């Protein structure tokens with residue numbers, strides 16, 4: 760059975776915050792039918808960012824990436840729903856905005872791979888790791904196992 764409680768970690772990067780696309784991103788995920796289960800704005804520490812992008816540590820752009828992600832506040836969110844990890848990545852577009860189709864977030868709002876405005880987990884496993892890294896359990900709400908009566 761499909762996991763209706765699948766979760767993904769989505770972060771609006773500093774350039775996305777600066778350019779005022781927070782509402783646009785939230786609007787798209789809400790309109791699609793996903794549920795927001797956690798959200799906060801923060802200036803991410805070097806430690807947190809290095810941990811978040813640990814798999815890219817050996818890449819030549821790693822120092823630039825950490826500096827970019829430290830250049831201002833980010834909006835960290837957890838979204839929930841059926842297939843949210845995969846569908847979330849489709850909604851974001853490709854890593855390089857130049858390869859992202861119109862209609863995707865990166866396809867519509869940015870042009871540079873080094874300033875691609877948003878992050879999304881690339882697998883359920885990464886999502887679970889990233890959510891645990893950025894959020895404490897009591898910072899996330901629960902809908903489906905609680906008393907609320909939601910459509911899906």
Ligand SMILES: Nc1ncnc2c1ncn2[C@@H]1O[C@H](COP(=O)(O)OP(=O)(O)OP(=O)(O)O)[C@@H](O)[C@H]1O
Pocket residue numbers: 815820824853854855872873874875877878879880881
């Ligand atoms: N060639 C590059 N030059 C500069 N920055 C890059 C390059 N490749 C990736 N990045 C940056 O590193 C981030 C992480 O790269 P990754 O390969 O995980 O892509 P992604 O999964 O699409 O992006 P994200 O993890 O941020 O959602 C990219 O989103 C981008 O900001």
Ligand SMILES: [Mg+2]
Pocket residue numbers: 879881
């Ligand atoms: Mg990635």
